[in-house]
Amino acid sequence: MKRSFLALSGAILFSFSALAQKAEPVFKDGEAQIVEAFNNPDEWIREDLWVETEFDTDGDGKPDRVHVDVTRPKQTETEGLKLPVVYESSPYYAGTAGMAPGLFWNVKHELGATPPPRTHVEVKRRGERPIISNSQIRTWVPRGYVVVHSSSPGTGLSDGSPTVGGDNESLAPKAVIEWLSGKDNGYTSREGNEKVQAYWSTGKVGMTGTSYNGTLPLAAATTGVDALKAIIPIAPNTSYYHYYRSNGLVRSPGGYLGEDIDVLYDFIHSGDESKRAYNNRTVRDTEMANNLDRVTGDYNDFWAGRDYLNDMKPMKAALLMSHGFNDWNVMPEHSYRIAKRAKEMGLPVQIYYHQDGHGGPPPVSQMNRWFTKYLHGIDNGVENDAKAWVVRERDSQKEPTAYADYPHPAAQDVTLHLTKGGNTAGNLTTASSKAKATEKLVDDVNFSGADLAKAKTSENRLLYLSPTLKEALHLSGVGKIEIKLASSKPAANLSVWLVALPWNEAADAKIYDNIITRGWADPQNYKSLSKSKPLKPGKFYSLSFDLQPDDQIIPAGQQIGLMIFSSDKEFTLHPEPGTELTIDLDGTKLTLPVVGGKAAFEKAAN
Incomplete structure (x- = not known):
């Protein structure tokens, strides 16, 4: 009886050992x-x-x-x-x-x-x-x-x-x-x-x-x-x-x-x-x-x-x-x-x-x-x-x-208005614009978006800059552009870049050093995404669209720039140069998702 018990114990121990090795x-x-x-x-x-x-x-x-x-x-x-x-x-x-x-x-x-x-x-x-x-x-x-x-x-x-x-x-x-x-x-x-x-x-x-x-x-x-x-x-x-x-x-x-x-x-x-x-x-x-x-x-x-x-x-x-x-x-x-x-x-x-x-x-x-x-x-x-x-x-x-989440829970929309000077550099400001002014750009796909952003002056784009930031500004979420424009032709490309300036040309520069976010739209779809309508040359149309989502900390010493142009060499069709876009400044505004809202923007920018 004792030997049987020992044999059984040994078998159980062997079984446990085998299981343990699995x-x-x-x-x-x-x-x-x-x-x-x-x-x-x-x-x-x-x-x-x-x-x-x-x-x-x-x-x-x-x-x-x-x-x-x-x-x-x-x-x-x-x-x-x-x-x-x-x-x-x-x-x-x-x-x-x-x-x-x-x-x-x-x-x-x-x-x-x-x-x-x-x-x-x-x-x-x-x-x-x-x-x-x-x-x-x-x-x-x-x-x-x-x-x-x-x-x-x-x-x-x-x-x-x-x-x-x-x-x-x-x-x-x-x-x-x-x-x-x-x-x-x-x-x-x-x-x-x-x-x-x-x-x-x-x-x-x-x-x-x-x-x-x-x-x-x-x-x-x-x-x-x-x-x-x-x-x-x-x-x-x-x-x-x-x-x-x-x-x-x-x-x-x-x-x-x-x-x-x-x-x-x-x-x-x-x-x-x-x-x-x-x-x-x-x-x-x-x-x-x-x-x-x-x-x-x-x-x-x-x-x-x-x-x-x-x-x-x-x-x-x-x-x-x-x-x-x-x-x-x-x-x-x-x-x-x-x-x-x-x-x-x-x-x-x-x-x-x-x-x-x-x-x-x-x-x-x-x-x-x-x-x-x-x-x-x-x-x-x-x-x-x-x-x-x-x-x-x-x-x-x-x-x-x-x-805690994305967009950052403390992000709030801040609306920025445009002031004159876009062929060189107008201003982006939280104060409502009373400019009652229009500004014009001429499409030319031979210039890249980077060329236009770096140019001190250009008839081929409009650029509007925030004040130079005194401290870092955190953007988190989806920006939006509302724009009122007229075209010299029944159809035109519309491209928008949000850039950080001065442009960083250093060999180790990252794309986010210069391009914050971007967006594109067809003004012919100002009413409906599913049904475009040819533009009447010279007539103003209002449209709005989202820019690409982003989460970026813009460092002190930079300016945030809104650049409006027509054909984007890297992304859009390449029509012959010459289409004119006229922007109504009062009817155009940029909305940015700023962590801390308007108070944070004004603290950084003033």
């Missing part, structure tokens, strides 16, 4: 830690498969399947370990058209004119199975996650057609997330019937990615799919109208003059070559060609259907957004508008802003806390952390400053 996620200070057992890439299991969707966008009469890859610790196979998933989807994984000659629209023409045709290109697919991408893997697999990638419809080895914001780009990741949470829609091949299950998944999924890859987490979240618990979109394009138009104006994303939605379609269309003719005919050459409207730039149902703000009602996922205030490609309004609506809906929301350009994720620790809470279910209190994190000027992106 690898599992480890958490410290509210974050998932790197686990050495998960940290050997040679032991990771890498495989690919296809997930069947509920749509057919390539016209073959069969539901489209999307190509998916999986990277997971070996313990999900050897020890039955189940882990949550970090998922990234993209149209870029299998290659793009690059900067092919003729791909972009020619912008050198008059406003309202039909542009000359552009050149279509074909993308050659690249990549070898089973690896679609290596992104996210080294960050998250060692911390106890499975990492999954998928190629968007019509790209790589995924069926379907790109639609650049169409419903299939929301429903494709939804189908993958449903497979990850137990749906029987996974297959070992593109066309076969052998099934595959995500038996290693806990059914909790988080998504992240940058730019287009940051758009798709939001797209998936707007479907309301239950298993998508958290998303971290980085510099996402949340509205294709806001990306390719601005307040009715045809306006390119920064760095990609002449890009439009059909250009992006060609840029990413790396899918099955046998399906491309059908896709091109139905999507690019019909739906896009009939609705993108480069002639007027007006808003319509096509653009409304590619604005994720309109689709947010079903969204449940906890949202951590990231954006750069000097991202002039995907501008900061894209994240601001979505975060604002998500807060209004009562969703968990944090936003991280930095002072640089396109891209830039939150610190890994911040992302880690978000996924630890919403994917692993660890009660780390992240929902009680600061709602806004802003990287201050010249601080490291890894060291944001915490704020």
Whole structure:
């Protein structure tokens, strides 16, 4: 009897020892830690498969399947370990058209004119199975996650057609997330019937990615799919109208003059070559060609259907957004508008802003806390952390400053009026203008915005300056311009920059040293975004529009300058020089979000 008891005790001890040696996620200070057992890439299991969707966008009469890859610790196979998933989807994984000659629209023409045709290109697919991408893997697999990638419809080895914001780009990741949470829609091949299950998944999924890859987490979240618990979109394009138009104006994303939605379609269309003719005919050459409207730039149902703000009602996922205030490609309004609506809906929301350009994720620790809470279910209190994190000027992106919210809760609108002298420099003042004056500028796209801002005098822009600041001034939020103008022609570009002067020409100068924020508009849309109306030359029209969101501390010794001009060489169409814009100073004002309000502005400026 004694020997049996000892044998049983030994068996129990061996069993406990074996259990103790099993690898599992480890958490410290509210974050998932790197686990050495998960940290050997040679032991990771890498495989690919296809997930069947509920749509057919390539016209073959069969539901489209999307190509998916999986990277997971070996313990999900050897020890039955189940882990949550970090998922990234993209149209870029299998290659793009690059900067092919003729791909972009020619912008050198008059406003309202039909542009000359552009050149279509074909993308050659690249990549070898089973690896679609290596992104996210080294960050998250060692911390106890499975990492999954998928190629968007019509790209790589995924069926379907790109639609650049169409419903299939929301429903494709939804189908993958449903497979990850137990749906029987996974297959070992593109066309076969052998099934595959995500038996290693806990059914909790988080998504992240940058730019287009940051758009798709939001797209998936707007479907309301239950298993998508958290998303971290980085510099996402949340509205294709806001990306390719601005307040009715045809306006390119920064760095990609002449890009439009059909250009992006060609840029990413790396899918099955046998399906491309059908896709091109139905999507690019019909739906896009009939609705993108480069002639007027007006808003319509096509653009409304590619604005994720309109689709947010079903969204449940906890949202951590990231954006750069000097991202002039995907501008900061894209994240601001979505975060604002998500807060209004009562969703968990944090936003991280930095002072640089396109891209830039939150610190890994911040992302880690978000996924630890919403994917692993660890009660780390992240929902009680600061709602806004802003990287201050010249601080490291890894060291944001915490704020109660964004915009800063102490920010108040301050209205500034204009006084005469804009061809050299008029004044910006809190005192109401009684100038009863007009001032004129002459459009000339040969001068860049920077050229105009630095010029001591110019007939091609109007510039109005605050007094030199005696102490730093903190701006936080969305500025607005109300402007009353007349044009010498039925159509004109309108561009507005808010600048900090004197212009810093130093080699290490940052863009925020000089450009505070910007905005663009089509005066023909003064009444309606969806219906432009030709201007009567010489007649005055009033319009107002928002500038891009910002959070910036303007240092003492600088002046804040409002610059009004017409064609913006980096962003707008390039008409022939000569259009005259006349600005009514009494009917024009600038509203700035100042931390501390009017008292803070006057204290700094007087």
